[in-house]
Ligand SMILES: Cc1cc2nc3c(=O)[nH]c(=O)nc-3n(C[C@H](O)[C@H](O)[C@H](O)COP(=O)(O)OP(=O)(O)OC[C@H]3O[C@@H](n4cnc5c(N)ncnc54)[C@H](O)[C@@H]3O)c2cc1C
């Protein structure tokens with residue numbers, strides 16, 4: 078019997094957890110990543126990871142966590158996967174604890190927890206304000222152990238190019254390029270897992286990095302995988318605008334007591350606390366972002382008339398702050414120059430996360446292409462119309478468990494293609510043709526400049542507030558950009574780590590995915606979670622309690638819909654001015670009244 | 673003319689070609705860091721004298737000094753390009769690749785050796801599996817706080833760049849590895865591999881080759897107390913050596 082072999086593309090939290098689980102099942106892994114996996118974007122996560130451990134004995138439970146997540150997601154989420162994730166969460170934390178993550182602790186030596194948005198219980202476990210880094214390192218260490226044992230081979234500095242998929246849509250491996258030599262190579266596998274993170278770079282400046290282009294997700298989509306809920310982009314309320322990217326000021330700042338305010342009539346106005354007495358500064362992100370946007374843009378009450386509000390920690394004990402939030406205070410100090418222990422920070426919303434992503438099956442995380450699985454931010458699974466803070470790290474890790482359980486079953490049924498080499502060669506030729514074309518480009522456009530324009534047009538029209546006429550216009554603009562892509566000229570024809578050539582390839586992917594997002598937004602005539610249209614200010618469950626599904630066609634995305642699967646929690650209006658339980662009562666009353 | 677930033681960059685087009693210098697002048701943007709300068713060069717890869725050239729290659733990921741990718745030598749000092757703000761730097765800003773690792777291209781070097789060394793010292797906690805087995809060992813918060821600092825090491829290599837003992841010829845693994853050994857030896861479960869780790873730090877390339885120059889601790893961007901780690905691990909190695917001797 079031949080070795081069981083799976084390719085995992087991406088070594089962030091999702092890719093590494095998947096790798097570990099596959100190794101435990103006796104499956105060998107080829108792990109492909111652009112950057113050394115320890116430098117994956119997951120290192121950026123600051124605030125923490127959610128699990129209802131009820132460490133304060135206040136009656137928190139996985140069900141409460143599930144309930145908060147579905148309500149926070151504005152019900153645009155299949156409920157069962159969320160429920161299972163929340164049930165698994167405590168075990169996941171204990172696993173990390175056993176791996177040696179230096180989580181903050183109480184004086185008794187137990188795990189400490191803090192508050193996060195959209196929840197009434199403290200259930201966010203954290204390691205200072207560098208939780209993502211600490212979790213990623215723990216998984217990286219375990220993967221290194223499997224690497225030493227020969228179960229994993231890491232292909233660092235390899236850029237995914239294309240799936241090796243047969244005429245029935247079954248995936249048998251992929252093509253990835255050694256960036257140092259610019260040579261595409263064939264990776265034969267019985268299944269491929271993509272765990273390539275979010276697409277924030279499409280928006281130019283976001284809290285994401287330059288490597289978060291979404292280009293792998295886009296390629297899978299172009300090769301037949303469905304892309305779901307692309308229009309749901311999370312705008313984080315509190316970031317510091319920068320010249321290269323926007324740096325996040327984690328929600329944990331508010332979780333630890335930070336307060337948002339601006340100056341109105343010469344006095345401090347704590348507008349979130351006033352507008353949402355029940356949740357205050359810890360309303361979910363979509364709500365906080367819209368409030369800040371409204372205060373700055375519509376009421377023109379930003380700091381000095383600019384698009385900024387204050388996030389204040391300066392009234393708190395500096396030692397406490399260092400212990401709990403050290404990492405982000407350093408970031409603010411380093412990049413802005415002020416000490417947030419002494420003066421309030423200045424922040425504004427920024428693109429942060431994609432709730433949408435590759436469509437996957439509820440039980441297995443497999444896409445509609447047999448043998449292609451998707452894990453982490455790149456899938457659409459758990460966060461619906463709005464993700465709650467500290468739920469992403471959890472979903473990334475949980476996906477690893479889902480795939481670890483599902484993969485052995487899939488591999489048992491797997492059948493080799495008749496002629497793998499011919500199939501692989503066909504795809505390899507496609508890749509080679511693309512690079513021949515890019516290397517020969519000698520037009521007048523510059524890919525980085527096109528990217529800058531893409532970022533601006535997307536940020537202006539596809540973020541906090543969306544209007545149909547602007548979205549229509551944007552669709553046309555994106556087509557225009559794609560035309561101009563064909564007229565790029567490259568400056569660098571080297572075959573050694575040619576970052577320009579790779580970026581030209583990514584640029585085409587970013588425009589393609591931007592169209593998926595925009596078309597989804599255009600057609601969704603309602604407001605739900607992060608998707609807000611003033612022309613359609615209400616949620617419309619009758620017409621839109623359904624997932625947007627984009628399918629690739631050469632003429633642009635074709636949009637269809639799929640019903641949302643409800644298990645336990647009937648949809649009800651969201652209202653963070655009052656307690657969650659209150660909204661349930663209100664909904665019940667209304668139902669009874671209607672009978 | 674609008675304000676500009678001048679840069680002098682040491683370039684190398686492939687691992688075995690010779691390095692050369694190029695100068696650039698890019699528009700100044702408010703709050704700009706060195707990364708943003710390199711992006712400006714990508715948008716318009718033309719030298720200061722108007723000569724067309726190739727964009728400069730460099731590595732980055734997080735852009736907020738937590739991943740270690742963008743490490744390079746800036747005005748003679750090894751540090752991260754993302755947290756190097758133009759307003760704090762003398763111009764022309766001089767950029768060079770790290771010197772202790774092989775150059776791939778321009779400012780990109782291959783630091784695989786650091787990751788390989790982590791394997792040599794078994795820098796992991798040997799858990800039985802990821803299945804549910806309850807919480808890990810309790811750890812007092814003050815101890816946790818000390819070791820959390822060690823676990824922030826982002827494998828950037830600054831400490832190795834400045835270490836007189838670390839170079840292509842020597843096997844000395846450097847402060848980064850020694851400090852990781854301290855971290856994993858501290859952990860109650862991690863300690864079950866303590867002897868293996870200490871043996872890896874004995875003999876050639878071991879901890880005693882540290883000349884105690886203390887350069888490492890001065891450049892560590894994460895302010896990791898590296899000299900404490902070297903002292904502590906040095907003691908552990910000595911004790912282990914004695915123990916080995918008695919067990920013979
Ligand atoms: C600043 C910030 C703070 C955050 N804080 C929190 C928090 O406190 N709590 C929380 O729950 N969530 C948080 N999030 C969200 C969370 O960090 C991310 O959603 C999550 O880390 C994504 O992990 P991932 O494994 O899916 O992808 P990533 O960690 O982004 O990893 C992607 C991997 O794919 C590889 N890759 C990408 N493209 C290619 C390609 N073409 N070829 C080969 N490999 C490729 C990369 O090299 C990398 O290894 C935060 C996000 C940001 C940006």
Ligand code: SF4
Nearest residue numbers: 835882883885886888
């Ligand atoms: S103290 Fe030791 S490890 Fe640090 S720089 Fe000096 S010789 Fe190198």
Ligand code: SF4
Nearest residue numbers: 825826828829831892
């Ligand atoms: S110890 Fe400090 S300088 Fe050395 S690799 Fe780690 S973070 Fe970098």
Ligand code: FES
Nearest residue numbers: 733735737740754
């Ligand atoms: S890009 Fe991560 S440290 Fe600079």
